[in-house]
Amino acid sequence: MHIRQKIRRVLTAVTAVLSLATGVVAVSASSATAAGPNLLPLTISNTSHRSDALYLYVLGTDLNTGKLGYVNSSGVFSAWPPGANPPGLAPDVAIKGPGNGSSTTVKIPKMLSGRVYLSFGQKLKFSLAPGGLVQPAPWAGSDPNRDILFDWSEFTYDNAGLFINSSQVDMFSVPHTVGLTNGAGENKEAGRLKPNGRENIFNALQKQPGFSKLVQKRRDGTKLRVLAPGKGLETGLLKPNYLDGYLTNAWNTYKSRPLTVVPFEADPGKKFTGRTGGDGVLRFTDASGKTVASFGKPSTRDVFNCDGRLGAPNDQVVGPIARTLCAALHRSTLGYLHTQPTYDGRRFYQQRVTDHYSKAVHDQMVDGKAYGFAFDDVGHFESLVHDGNPRSARITLTAF
Known part of the structure; x- marks a missing residue:
């Protein structure tokens, strides 16, 4: 890492x-x-x-x-x-x-x-x-x-x-x-x-359906802050199922094709291959075919907090894969680009359901x-x- x-x-x-x-x-x-x-x-x-x-x-x-x-x-x-x-x-x-x-x-x-x-x-x-x-x-x-x-x-x-x-x-x-x-x-x-x-940031979120409540103002009209989606979830300002449809589609994508995760930029030869099983669990294998990490479909909260089912331990396998998945889900590239991470920022946030914040x-x-x-x-x-x-x-x- x-x-x-x-x-x-x-x-x-x-x-x-x-x-x-x-x-x-x-x-x-x-x-x-x-x-x-x-x-x-x-x-x-x-x-x-x-x-x-x-x-x-x-x-x-x-x-x-x-x-x-x-x-x-x-x-x-x-x-x-x-x-x-x-x-x-x-x-x-x-x-x-x-x-x-x-x-x-x-x-x-x-x-x-x-x-x-x-x-x-x-x-x-x-x-x-x-x-x-x-x-x-x-x-x-x-x-x-x-x-x-x-x-x-x-x-x-x-x-x-x-x-x-x-x-x-x-x-x-x-x-x-x-x-x-x-x-x-x-x-x-x-x-x-x-x-x-x-x-421009305040205006963009104020106009974005589902995200406008994240804008906090003072009674005198002063624009104080825009909350990140994870904080909006904690306080009921963002729908707790906002990402759920996208997450289902992303996990289902890898029932029929593999997902390749290359988590270390300095070590492009170290790759992990993920496939979603009939039980809905996305399992990753290493080059030897050994299963090294498993991820149940996360919730909207898991994604916006990069935690829960996407918890990333400080190791050299599960953590780096979890980090890569969480970043791809925020950027709405998982399920569309099948080698992760993606280094082309122009491909990020292009889906209707994404981390608009x-x-x-x-x-x-x-x-x-x-x-x-x-x-x-x-x-x-x-x-x-x-x-x-x-x-x-x-x-x-x-x-x-």
Whole structure:
């Protein structure tokens, strides 16, 4: 499994829904020490054209100790105090962000994995329970952050260097890019929207039958966010059987023809062949003919959450096949293109029933790359940058 895929999967797994966030655990590509500084400068630039006050939070897991905590602007990590039951408010650890047209630089200590939250107008409300930090979950009606305009980026800075990505796995809200400069002076960037891209995403989902309820607004008319389909399912905003007809057709397709999965781009000779049996189970065999993985027809929820019957263990067979299937189902290529994954993004989202949320987000990215779902890194379509020798990092809030 590609290192980016492993890290992204872990980051996704700790997103708080109505439960406790357990922290982010990085998976290093190498035990060799990366050349980056012990404290990596991260510059947040505000070109949003908004006059609201901006607040920043750097939260995550100390990978040396496993403790959950927060970082101040100087890069000093502090563990959270013990939580309570019921959860009590966490300490206010907001860092004052830059006004429009300005920048602020904070430090990220090596061996930290977590999130940078950015909120406009109001500070976010975090709480602590015995299991850890309860992070914002605005898809839940009772969440105190429901009417706050905010977003986050995810990162891991460890001995493999810096991995940083913008994320739309749970929602799309504040347009921003992520980037870094390495020791050779090379700049890398991801997550840049096309002009008027935010408005186009909101409009596309508002007009899409079955998806319009995913758009959340404040009473004053402010467009806050568009929820990802998985979050819409949790709150009854999307039909729980939305994909069911497509899933039946896809599984039935492989009763009469084989499906070839080649999950490792660097190892095209490693192939698995899938066929659907009379019991509706899609079974995969390896080159020797041995059955190595089996998948019952997933539900709409399984697909949008990349879990359940599409759960992907961190191994070298079942997990990579599951990831490939989940990506193909989001992109509505399974059942139509019989070798997966497909690397031609022009073939994605072409069916009437598809992940219109991810389609809208990808359509509005300058480079076509985003994290519209957990396994959007299959085929390298994710909005992530990585370098083993970072010298500085940046998050830029773009105009909206």
